Amino acid sequence: MKSNQAGQVLAFFAIVIPVVLLPVAAYAVDASIVAGREAGLQAATAQAAETAAQQLNIGAIRSTGALTLDATAVSRVAAQTLIEEEQGARVDSCTVGGTEVTVVTSEPVTLPFSIFIQTVTLHALATARLVAGYDKAS
Numbered sequence: 001m002k003s004n005q006a007g008q009v010l011a012f013f014a015i016v017i018p019v020v021l022l023p024v025a026a027y028a029v030d031a032s033i034v035a036g037r038e039a040g041l042q043a044a045t046a047q048a049a050e051t052a053a054q055q056l057n058i059g060a061i062r063s064t065g066a067l068t069l070d071a072t073a074v075s076r077v078a079a080q081t082l083i084e085e086e087q088g089a090r091v092d093s094c095t096v097g098g099t100e101v102t103v104v105t106s107e108p109v110t111l112p113f114s115i116f117i118q119t120v121t122l123h124a125l126a127t128a129r130l131v132a133g134y135d136k137a138s
Helices: 008-052 058-064 071-085
Strands: 090-097 100-110 119-129
Touching: 008 071, 008 100, 008 119, 071 090, 071 100
Parallel strands: none
Antiparallel strands: 090 100, 100 119
C-alpha cells in the first residue's frame, strides 16, 4: 500500500453517507408518516360512512314503511364525524343511493424531509349500507 492512498476509504465514506444514505433514511421516514396518516384517514372515512348510514328518513318510514336515508343529515353527520376522527381531512363527496352511503375524503399531508415535493394529498373512499333488523333483543 502506498502512502498517498492511505485514507481514501475514509474520504469515500465521507461522500457516500450524506449523498446516498441520508436521502434513503429521509424517504423511509416520509413513507412511514404517509402510511400512518393514510391508515388514519381510511379508518376515519369508514367511521364517517357507518355513522352516516344510520341517518334514517323518518318521514319515509312513516308514510311508506320503506327504509331510506335522509340525504341532508347524511352529509352533515359524515362531515362532523370526519372532523372528530381526523381533523385535517375534508369530505369531497357524500353520495346517497337508497340505503347505501359512499363517502370520499382527502387530506393534505406535509412531508417532514421532502426533497422534491412538500405536500401530498391522500384520498380515501368508504361505503356503508343500512340494513333492517337486529340480532336479538337486549
